[in-house]
Amino acid sequence: MRELLSAILVLTHAISGIPSHQQSPSSSPSRVRIRLEQPREGAPILLGLPFPKGALHSPDQVRLLAPDGRELPSQITEVSTWAPADESVKWIWVFFFAEASDEYVIEYGPTVRRAWPPPQRVTVINNQGERGFAEVTTGPLRFLVRKGEGGFLHRVQLDVEGNGFDESDVIAEGPLGRGSFLDLLDDVGVDPSRAVITRTVVERGSGPLHLVLRVEGEYRYTRADNPAAPFVMRIHAYAGKSYLRVLHTFVYTGVPDKHRPQEGEHAHVATQGEKIRREEPGDPGWTQPNDRLAAAGLALEVKLSPRRRMRTSYREGRWWQDGERREVAREVSTARAISLLQSGPKPTRLPPVPESTPDRRLEGFFAHLDVDDRTIVRAERADGWMDISDERWGLAIGIRHFLEEYPKELRWEAPGRATAFLWSPRVEPMSFARWSSELEYEDGSEGTVENWAQGLAKTSELIVYFHKSEAVDIERTMSYVLDPPVAHADPTWYADSGVYGRFAPRAERFPEFERALDYKFQWWLFNQRWVPWFGMFDHGDGKWNFDGEKWDVWVCNEPAVDFMLWLHFLRTGDRRFYLAAEAASRHSMDVDNTHWPPDPKYYGETNSALDFWETLRQPPGTKYLGIGRRHGMQHWSRALSAHVWVAGWLASYYLTGYHRGLDAAIQTAETYLKRIWGEHDLTGRRLYLSAWNLVEVWDATKDERYLRELKERIARMLVWQEREQGGSLVMDRYGYSQNYASHALARYLDLTGDRVVRAALVRHARRVRDVPPLSHGMESYLATIHSLVVGYDLTGEPSFLQELKRRIEPLKMDALPRPIDDSWTQRELFVALEKASHLPRNPDGSRPIWSFTHGLRVFGWTHAYGLPYALRVLAQP
Numbered sequence: 001m002r003e004l005l006s007a008i009l010v011l012t013h014a015i016s017g018i019p020s021h022q023q024s025p026s027s028s029p030s031r032v033r034i035r036l037e038q039p040r041e042g043a044p045i046l047l048g049l050p051f052p053k054g055a056l057h058s059p060d061q062v063r064l065l066a067p068d069g070r071e072l073p074s075q076i077t078e079v080s081t082w083a084p085a086d087e088s089v090k091w092i093w094v095f096f097f098a099e100a101s102d103e104y105v106i107e108y109g110p111t112v113r114r115a116w117p118p119p120q121r122v123t124v125i126n127n128q129g130e131r132g133f134a135e136v137t138t139g140p141l142r143f144l145v146r147k148g149e150g151g152f153l154h155r156v157q158l159d160v161e162g163n164g165f166d167e168s169d170v171i172a173e174g175p176l177g178r179g180s181f182l183d184l185l186d187d188v189g190v191d192p193s194r195a196v197i198t199r200t201v202v203e204r205g206s207g208p209l210h211l212v213l214r215v216e217g218e219y220r221y222t223r224a225d226n227p228a229a230p231f232v233m234r235i236h237a238y239a240g241k242s243y244l245r246v247l248h249t250f251v252y253t254g255v256p257d258k259h260r261p262q263e264g265e266h267a268h269v270a271t272q273g274e275k276i277r278r279e280e281p282g283d284p285g286w287t288q289p290n291d292r293l294a295a296a297g298l299a300l301e302v303k304l305s306p307r308r309r310m311r312t313s314y315r316e317g318r319w320w321q322d323g324e325r326r327e328v329a330r331e332v333s334t335a336r337a338i339s340l341l342q343s344g345p346k347p348t349r350l351p352p353v354p355e356s357t358p359d360r361r362l363e364g365f366f367a368h369l370d371v372d373d374r375t376i377v378r379a380e381r382a383d384g385w386m387d388i389s390d391e392r393w394g395l396a397i398g399i400r401h402f403l404e405e406y407p408k409e410l411r412w413e414a415p416g417r418a419t420a421f422l423w424s425p426r427v428e429p430m431s432f433a434r435w436s437s438e439l440e441y442e443d444g445s446e447g448t449v450e451n452w453a454q455g456l457a458k459t460s461e462l463i464v465y466f467h468k469s470e471a472v473d474i475e476r477t478m479s480y481v482l483d484p485p486v487a488h489a490d491p492t493w494y495a496d497s498g499v500y501g502r503f504a505p506r507a508e509r510f511p512e513f514e515r516a517l518d519y520k521f522q523w524w525l526f527n528q529r530w531v532p533w534f535g536m537f538d539h540g541d542g543k544w545n546f547d548g549e550k551w552d553v554w555v556c557n558e559p560a561v562d563f564m565l566w567l568h569f570l571r572t573g574d575r576r577f578y579l580a581a582e583a584a585s586r587h588s589m590d591v592d593n594t595h596w597p598p599d600p601k602y603y604g605e606t607n608s609a610l611d612f613w614e615t616l617r618q619p620p621g622t623k624y625l626g627i628g629r630r631h632g633m634q635h636w637s638r639a640l641s642a643h644v645w646v647a648g649w650l651a652s653y654y655l656t657g658y659h660r661g662l663d664a665a666i667q668t669a670e671t672y673l674k675r676i677w678g679e680h681d682l683t684g685r686r687l688y689l690s691a692w693n694l695v696e697v698w699d700a701t702k703d704e705r706y707l708r709e710l711k712e713r714i715a716r717m718l719v720w721q722e723r724e725q726g727g728s729l730v731m732d733r734y735g736y737s738q739n740y741a742s743h744a745l746a747r748y749l750d751l752t753g754d755r756v757v758r759a760a761l762v763r764h765a766r767r768v769r770d771v772p773p774l775s776h777g778m779e780s781y782l783a784t785i786h787s788l789v790v791g792y793d794l795t796g797e798p799s800f801l802q803e804l805k806r807r808i809e810p811l812k813m814d815a816l817p818r819p820i821d822d823s824w825t826q827r828e829l830f831v832a833l834e835k836a837s838h839l840p841r842n843p844d845g846s847r848p849i850w851s852f853t854h855g856l857r858v859f860g861w862t863h864a865y866g867l868p869y870a871l872r873v874l875a876q877p
Contacts (some may be wrong), residue, residue, distance in 0.1 A: 002715070009325060011787055013860055015565075017225055021687045023365075026388045028109040028110065028111060029107050029108060029109035029111055029638060030055070030107070030108055030109050030110070031065075031105050031107050031108075031594035032049065032092075032105070032106040032489050032490075032493055033103065033104075033105055033106075033489065033490055033497075033574065034047060034049075034103070034104040034487055034489055035097060035102060035103055035106065035487070035488060035490075036101075036102045036104075036485045036486070037102075037485060037486045037487075037573070037574075037575035038483070038484075038485050038486065038575060039098055039100075039101070039102040039485050039576075040098060040476060040480065040485055041096070041098060041099060041100045041476075042097055042098060042476070042477075042480075043098045043479075043480045043484065043485050043522075044094065044096075044097055044098075044187075044210065044238050044241075044245075044445050045094075045096055045097070045481060045487050046093055046094070046095050046205075046210070046487075046656065046657045047091050047093070047095075047099050047104065047487040047488070047489075047655075048079070048091060048092075048654045048655035048656060048657065049091070049093075049489060050090060050091050050493075050494065050499040050651075050654070051088070051089055051091075051092070051108075051497060052433060052496065052497050052498055053082045053085065053088055053122045053498065054086055054088050054782070055086055055088060055089075055108075055587055056089040056092070056108050056109075057087070057088050057089065057110070057164050058077040058078075058089070058528075059076040059077060059092055060076070060090060060113065060114065061076075061108055061109060061110060061111075061112045061113070062094070062106060062107070062108045062112060062114065062308065063076075063106075063107050063108075063112055063113070063114040063679075064094060064096050064104060064105070064106060064107075064117070065104065065105040065107055066099060066101060066104065066105075066567045067101050067103050067104070067105070071095065071115050071210060072096055072097075072099070072104070072115075072848075073094040073097070073115070074096040074114065074118060074137075074209070075094075075096070075207040075208060075209040075210055076093070076094055076095075076114065077092060077093040077095075077204065077205045077207065077872070078091075079091040079092055079093055079204070079205075079653075079654060080094055080654070080700055080702075081524060081543075081702075081752070081850070082700065082863075083702060083751075084752060085575055085705060085750065085751050085753060087852060088264065088283045090499060090515055091654045093205050095205075095207070095209055096116060096209070097209075097238075099483060099864075100396060104744070106489075109629050111668075112304070112487070117208070118208045118209060118239065118813075118840045120139055120208075120209075120239040120240040121208035121209065121240045122128040122136065122137065122138050122206075122207075122208060122209065122210070122211040122237050122238065122270070123137045124136045124137075124206070124211055124213070126200055126201075126202050126694075127659075128147075128199070128200065128605045129816070130606070131146075131147060131148070132146075132200070133145060133146045133147065133154070133200075134146045134200040134202075134215075135362055136211060136213060136235075136237050138237050138238060138239055138240060138241055139158070139159075139240045139241075140158060140159050140160075140162075140237060140240070140241070140242045141157070141158055141159075141237070141239075141241070141242040141244075141466060142156070142157045142159075142165050142169075143155065143156045143235075143244070144156075145197065145200055145213065145215055145235070146197065146649075147197050147198065147199070147200070147320055149177040149194060149195065149196055149197075150174050150176065150177065150179045150195060150197055150221075150395070151177065151178065151179035151180035151181065151194075151195025151196070151197065151217060151231075151298075151517070151653045152173065152174050152179030152180045152195070152215075152233070152298050152299070152750075152817060153173075153174050153250045153300060153301070154173065154174050154179075155170060155173050156170070156171050156172040156173070157169040157170050157171065157175070158171040158242060158392075158393055158466045158467075158468075160272050160392065160393055160468050163408045166772045169685065170303060170394055171302065171303055171466050172300040172301060172302045172303065172395065172418075172466070173300070173301050174299070174301070175298060175299055175300075175301055175417070177194035177196075178192075178194070178195065178196055178279040178298060178299055179195055179298065179300070180195050180231065180233070180298045180299070181193045181219065181295065181296065181297060181298075181299070181631070182194060182219040182229055182231070182250050182293070182295075182332070182813060183294040183296070184221065184226055184254050184290070184291045184292065184293065184427075185292045185293075185294040185429045185580050185868075186226075186254075186291050187292055187832075187868070188293070189241055190294050190784065191221045191222055191226050192222075192738060193220065193221055193229070193747070194218035194220050194221075194424070195215070195217055195219055195220075195231070196218055196219075196220055197215055197217040198216055198217050199215075199216040199217075199438075199603070199605070200213060200214065200215050200216070200217065201213070201214040202214075202660055203234065203563045204659070205657050205659075206458075207390065207627060207775065208239060209238065209239045210236065210237075210238055210239070210441060211236070211237045211238075211871070212234055212235070212236050212237075212657075212659065213234070213235045213237065213696075214232060214233070214234050214659070215233040215234075215837060216230070216231075216232050217230075217231055217232075217233070218230050218231065219250070225255075226253075226254065226291065227251065227253045227597075228253070228713075229250060229251055229253040229254075229596075230250075230251045230253075230595075230596065230598075230804050231248065231249060231251070232248075232249045232660075233246060233248050233249070234246070234247040234444070234659060234660075235831075236351075239311060240287045240470050241740065241781075242465065242466045242467060243463055243464065243465035243466070243467075243477055243653075244463070244464045244465075245461070245462070245463055245480075245481050246296060246298070246461070246462045246463070246464060247459055247460075247461050247462075247660070248295060248422065248459065248460050248461075248462065248621070249457055249458065249460075249590070250371055250458060250460040250596045251455065251456070251596045252293070252453060252454065252455070252456050252457070252458075252596075253293050253431065253454060253455070253596050253597075254290065254291025254292075254293075254432070254454065255290045255381065255454065256290060256291075256431075256432035256433055256451050256453035256454055256636075257287070257288055257290055257434060257451055258285035258288040258290050258433075258434040259285055259286045259437075259449075259451070259525075260283055260285060261287035262277045263277065263336065263818075264277040265277060265450075266448075266450060266639070267448055268448045268450070268638070268639070269624070269627065269639050269640065269641055269677075270638070271623055271676045271677060275516040279867070281438060281439050281449045282437070283437065283449075283788070284437065286433065286434045286436075286437035286449055286451065287433055287434050287435065287436065288433060288436055289429075289431035289432070289433040290433070291432075292429035292430055292431050292432070293429055293432075294423075294425060294429045295421060295424070295425040296421070296422045296423040297416065297422050297423070298418055298419070298422050298462065298473075299417060299420075300395070300417075300418050300420075300464075300829075301416050301417055301418075302388065302395045302453045302773065303416060303419050304388065304389070304390045304393075304394070304415075304416055305390040305391065305392070306333050307331075307333055307390050307748065308322060308331070308332050308333050308335070308388055308389070308390050309329065309330070309331055309332065309388070309389055309390070309394075310328075310330055310331075310335075310338055310371075310386065310387065310388055310412070310753075311327065311328065311386070311387040311389075311396075311474065311749060312327070312328050312340055312369060312383070312385060312386040312410075313325050313326060313382075313383045313385070313475065314326055314328070314367055314369070314377060314379040314381065314382045314383060315379065315380075315381045315382070315383065316379070317380070317381075318346070318361070318381075319365035319381045319403065319658065320361060320382055320529050320530075320532070320822070321822075323381070325383065326379075327375055327475075328369060328376070328457070328529060328572070328800075329809070330371075332371060332375075332388070334374055335371050335414065336372050336413070336414050337370075337371075337372055337411065338369075338371050338386070338388070338411065338412045339368070339369070339370045339371070339409060339411045339412075339426070339647060340367070340368075340369050340382055340386050340409065340410045340411075341367065341368050341370070341407070341408075341409045341424060341426055342365075342366075342367045342381070342382050342384070342402050342403055342406050342407065342408045342409070343365075343367075343406050343407040343408075343424070343426075343427050344365040344366065344403075344406045344534065345362060345363075345365070345806065346429045346806065347406060347407040347428060347430070347535070347536075348428060348429075348430050348431050349535040349536075349537065349538050350431060350433075350515060350554070350634075351435040351633045351634065352434045352435075353478055354536075355531050355532075355550065356530050356532070356553075356826065357550060357826075358548070358825060358826040358827035358830065359621075359825050359827055360825075360827070361530065362531075362532065364404075364468045365380045365381065365403070365775055366379070366380060367380060367381055367382035367403075369377045369382070370440050373436050375816055376864075378389075378497065378519045378875060381403050382402055382403070383482065384398050384399050384400065384401075384402025384403070384410075384478075384482055385397065385398030385399075385409065385410070385463075385474075385475075385478040385482060386410040386412070387465075387474050388412050388418065388468060389467070391469050392468075392469050393466065393467065393468055393469055394466075394467055394471070394476050395416060395418055395464070395467075396408075396463075396464075396465040396467065396471055396477070397410055397420050397458065397462065397463070397464055398463045398465075398476060398478045398482045399420055399422070399461070399462050399482075400460070400461040400462065400463075400481055400482050400540055401461070401539060401583075402482075402724050403534070403766060404532075404534045404539045404583075405460070405534070405535065405536045405539045406534060406536065407424045407426075407427040407536070408421060408422065408424060409421040409422065409424035409426060409832055410545060410674075411622060413488075420460075420462055422460045422536070423536060430537075431456075432451070432453035432456075432538070432636065433451070433471060434449070434451050434637060434847075435633060435634060436633070436786055436851075437449055440632060440637060440638055443720060446673065448638070450637060450638055450639065451636060451637065451638045452594065452636040452637070452638070452734075453499060453636040455594040455595050455596035455597075455624075455625075456590065456591050456592075456593070456594070456595065456635070456636055456670070457590040457591070457593075457595045457621065458536065458537060458590050458591065459586055459590055459660060461481060462481070463477070463478060463480065463481035465477050466480065467758055470548075470562045476814070477490065478564075480504075480599070484804055486575040486578045486579070487827040488569070488570075488573045488578070490491055490504060490505075490573070491505030491570060491571050492505050493570060494570040494571075495570070495872070498646045498750065499654075500567065500651045501743070501746055501747070501750070501870065502822060502872055503567070503570075503571065503868035503869050503871075503872055504792070504868055504869070504871035504872035504875060505570075505571050505599040506518075506571045506573070507871075507875070509871075510871055510874060510875075511815075512813055512814070512870075513808070513811060513812060513813075513867060513870075515814075515815060515836075515866065516811045516812065516813040516815035516852075516863060517568060517571075517863060517864070517867060517868070519566050519813055519816070519833060519836070519852075520659065520852065520856070520863065521565065521577060521856075523820070523829070523833060523853065524855065524856055525576060525577075525853075526540065526544060526820060526824070526826070526829060527543075527551070527826070528580070530545040530826050531543075531551065532561050532857065537591050537635060538554070538585025538635070539585050539587060540556055540562075540583035540584045540585060540586055540588070540637070540845065541554050541588070541591075541592075542554075542555055542558065542561070542584075542586065542855050542856065543555060543855050544631055544854065544855045544857050545849070545854050545855065546721035546830070546853050546854055546855070547585070547847075548853075549826075551855070551856065552633075553631045553632050553633055554631055554632060554633070554634070554635055555595065555627065555631055555746075555856065555857050555858065556588070556592045556629045556631050556632070556642060556643065557584065557587075557588035557592055557628070557644075557645055557648070557856055558630075558631060558645070558857050558860075559645060559737075559739070559740075559857065559860040559861065560645035560647050560648050560860060561584055561588075561648070561856045561857070561860065562581050562584035562585040562588055562645075562648030562649070562651070563581075563647040563648035563651055564581050564648075564859070564860050564864040564865070565577050565581035565584055565648070566581040566585075566648055566651040566655065567651075567865075567868065568581075568864075569581055574837075575773065580654075580806070581648065582652060582656060582658075584648065585648045585651070585652040585658070586652070586658075586660075588628075588645075588649070588703075589649045589660065589661060589664035590649070590660075590664075591629075591635050591636075591664075592628055592629040592643075592644075593626060593627065593628050593629070593644060593664065593668075593673070594624045594625055594626065594627055594639070595625070595667070596621075596622065596625075597619075597620040597621045597622055598622075599616045599620050599621040599625075599627055599804070600616075600618035600619075600620075600621075601615070602615040603639050604686060605665075609686055622672065623676050624639065624676075625667060625669040625670070625671060626643030626644065626664075626669075626670060626671035627639055627640075627641065627644060627668075627669040628640065628643035628645075628668075628773060629643060629760060630643050631857070641677050641680065641681060641686055642684075642685050642686040642689050644668050644693065645689070645692075646664070646665035646668050646691065646693045646696050646697060647692065648671075649661040649662075649664050649665045650662065650665050650696050650697070650700050653665075653700070655656045655809055656699075657814055662700060662701075665693075665696065665697050665700065666697060668693060668697070669694060669697040669698075669701075669703075669706050669709075672690050672693070672694060672706075672709055673705060673709055678817055682713065682716055682735075683720075684733060684734050685734040685737040685740065687713060687716060687717060687720075688717070688729070688730060688734070688740035688741040688744065689737065689745035690711050690713055691710060691717065691740070691741070691745070692740045692741075692743055692744035692747075694706050694709060694710040694713065694744075695744050695748050695751070696746045696747070697712055698710055698771075699751060703827070703868055710748070714744075714745065714748065715731055717741065717745075717760075718757075718760050719733065720754065721763065721764065722762060725726045725767075726767060726771070727763045727764065727766060727767035728767040728768065729741040729742070729760065729761075730747070730764075730773070731762040732773060732775045733775065734775075735773035735775040735776055735779070735780030736775075736779035736780045736783050736858075736861045737776070737783070737784065737861075738768065738773070738780070738783035738784050738786070738787055738861070739783050739786055739865040739866065740862060741764070741787075742761065742764070742786045742787040742790055743760055743786065743865060745757050745760065746761065746786075746790050749761065751856045754858055758794060761787075761790050761791065761794060762791055762794050762795055762826050764787055764791070765787050765788055765790060765792075765795075765800055766791065766793020768784040768788065769788060769791070769799065769800060769803045772784065774809075776849075777842075777848060777849075777850065778810065778839065778840070778848065778850040778862055779849065779850055779858055779862060780810075781807070781848075782807065782810070782811070782861065782862035782863070782866065783861040783862065783866070784807065784866075785804065785808060785865075785866025785867060785869070785870050786865055786866040786869055786870075787825075788800050788804040788807065789804065789866070789869040789870055791873075792804065792873060793873070801873065803875065806868055807873070808865060808866075808867065808870055809838070809868060810838050810839050810840060811838070811839075811849075811863060812838045813836050813837060813838065813852075814835075814836040815836070816832050816836075817832070830853050832855055833852050833853050833864070834851070834852065836852075837851075837852035837853075839851065839852055848861050
């Protein structure tokens, strides 16, 4: 009986997600419960899972179980370790195909071994010679990507008979030089691009069940004044499957407007002080577009017989409703062209942009399904996919965020060209000119006029499904990418893992504080779909100030809005916050940063030594590579040296396997190594934020160069703390940036155990306890919450806890009369939230910048990076 009771207790602790280092040796192997939100049978699932220090020592000691205890085929990838503090595994990626269940179990420990070999596997040949290629075989599907002109898939074979591949199995080929495209328009006319693939790489996370092929290339133009534009595609292939997930990233290299460039421009982000010329707002060229985006997309030539049939679906009702799905299917044997277009108000989104009023939602979204010259469906929202098939096989293509990232179009043209337009040529070209040449101001200082559109990027996500003609799973397969399931562990597991410090999972013990977090994030989500914050280059971002009638400027991710959303997802397991965080990370790393031109890079993939010396003769890249955008009416209207946050990008990398998150974070870290701003870059909030960013990138890469730079910057912080700031890590001018310093040094301490840094954190906690920073009111005052938590954790000093309890009192939130959903108008919800808030007003009675109904910008300093950690301390006995 005693043995039975012991076994029950062991199983209970394992399923509940208690870290293995807190369990007795007899409990091995250990288990972590996994849950799927919006599960779909057969869906490919990639879960990023963290482990506490010392809990897991090899990715080979992990396997996946179904609820009934059966082992399921899985692919496990080690992503990072706890080094140098500990050599154990910190993050893994778990890949599997979902069954009908929404619950699974990860089993791990020294006695665990995964079944091998898997029942099916992906194979790849990646020949990177001069005329190289990559060939991937999933079982039923084989595709070839060739270096040189092409831009997407060179050839695709589908083995519908199951008897092996031959020439009769070629279902599609890529148009020469136009497999993908990024066409520009200027005063001369359209300059159509020709895509050239230069390199293919098999990414981390590739294995027998799931393979990621990175395809690099550039779009080249006919006219000499249009420089080549880089692109990267990541093609995800799956064992036994005939669909591909495609992530396509392009970089805009055009000249966005017609202002007169002057030597010494960009005084606000000057890298020298001798030749400085302040931009002239009187130049009308700022608002005159030059190189506009005429069309962008991917294309295939599909081999179909004349007996063709088309399928797609749309939603009934308004654009913001989850209306009934209506399928459209018809014979199109005689059709010359079929088009599914999704667009809406002012696709370029140049201000002023039409928006909903506080009482009424915006009109003007539309989805049209056209066959030749006749519109057969008019709706406000399409599902974003279209299938064309004949009696043997077919091709279905879908574009994710078809509505949210409008304008989009899916088009088929006889005899067999299928095109997914990421920017449709049926709408006006995208202009990157400034909407106004008026000066912009920051903190009351003299403003500047800038345009930083050149070098922005954009990533779009697609699914391409090659199938047998009788396939009945097309809509479900499309949903794997267009409306994907989300996997997560129990929030307690993330909280106890320590990968983001020790925070509290969402619980009901402190409802007045939990509401402060829940309501704020829900207010953000509500406005995304009310305003709405849609558009190809806007989706994922949100705005800053709300005056009760309208919002003003884009946040541009300050201060790591995407990471706030990721942290709330970890605390709750709520799929809504996962999707919002994912969109915010993708937008901010692409649109809100400079990606071109990069420095030349030699990869060593050729036999000729001369190639290295030729690389050295190429011109250097921009010194501004990797710097971020400041909030403004447009995402590219202002740059700033301290306006880039990588924590959320790396969270998207760890949690979702999004490789571009790591790429963008490394790009920013490389900029820190260059120190382009001299001592300006090594003071104030720029210093504190760089430490946070660098510790994140060093942890992800273990690159010693980043560690050396990080150590020197931390040393500077500690010198300033002692000599100039009376024990505070943060100068009074930037009191709101407490979280940058405390999170950066706490993460560094966790990885190194550095005693000097430990002492500095304790001294800082004492300083902010004794001398509360008020330089920015509640921004600075409440930004100290995390510092007090760290001080209490390191010392157990009760005065830290007493001051913490007193300091968080204004964050309490009263309950609303009903849940936040579509039954509210924006005005009603605004009034209700202001009434429920306990945040004080300014002494003159005006609404302060930290008002609850503003955006997420100030919220990061006052709530998001402190309160989850404080709630964990409050819950301790």
